[in-house]
Amino acid sequence: MNAERIGSVFWFLFGAAAFIRARELGLGTAQEPGAGFLAGIAGAFVALMALIIFAQSLRADPDSRVRLADLWADVNWHRAVLIGVITLAFILVFERLGFFLSSLVLLIVVMRWVEGLPWRTALLIPLVAVASTWLLFHKVLGIALPAGILGT
Numbered sequence: 001m002n003a004e005r006i007g008s009v010f011w012f013l014f015g016a017a018a019f020i021r022a023r024e025l026g027l028g029t030a031q032e033p034g035a036g037f038l039a040g041i042a043g044a045f046v047a048l049m050a051l052i053i054f055a056q057s058l059r060a061d062p063d064s065r066v067r068l069a070d071l072w073a074d075v076n077w078h079r080a081v082l083i084g085v086i087t088l089a090f091i092l093v094f095e096r097l098g099f100f101l102s103s104l105v106l107l108i109v110v111m112r113w114v115e116g117l118p119w120r121t122a123l124l125i126p127l128v129a130v131a132s133t134w135l136l137f138h139k140v141l142g143i144a145l146p147a148g149i150l151g152t
Contacts, residue, residue, distance in 0.1 A: 004057035012050035018043030082114060098148020103130045 019040050028034030090106045097105070107126030111117045117125075137143040 002057055004053055008050040008054035008057065010050075012047050012054070015043045015045070015047030015050060019047060079114065083110070086110060086114070095146050096148055099145035100130060100134050101148055103133070 020043075022036030022040035022043055025036030025039070026034030027040045028037050086106065086109055090102055094102045104126050107129060108122055111126060112119065112122035115122075134145065138145050
């Protein structure tokens with residue numbers, strides 16, 4: 001089965017669904033965009049690109065086509081599942097632990113045990129990333145982030 005065709009059908013349906021939902025929110029006009037304006041543009045763009053890829057897959061040389069099974073060969077499944085489990089754990093503790101602590105732990109775990117980076121890098125990059133994100137959103141933009149057990 002042709003991977004480009006299957007993928008393009010999926011992305012067309014995804015884009016069309018996004019566009020339909022965006023219309024329900026109200027697209028508005030270019031001068032006065034509605035709540036669904038950007039989502040509508042994005043959905044229409046995704047659907048259009050999917051149609052183009054589908055059309056190209058019909059004209060492509062049969063020998064150059066990629067089979068769907070070939071895309072999944074040699075995939076490191078345990079790593080993808082591990083990232084999914086870590087992300088689910090992050091979602092479950094986000095409110096309780098708060099933005100700062102839960103994000104810091106998530107990034108350290110991913111960088112140290114999933115990516116295998118040295119401890120220095122696995123601690124420094126998350127600390128800088130989370131601290132700068134917290135400063136930007138909480139202090140500069142005034143957006144309330146879950147404080148959690150740290151209370152900040």
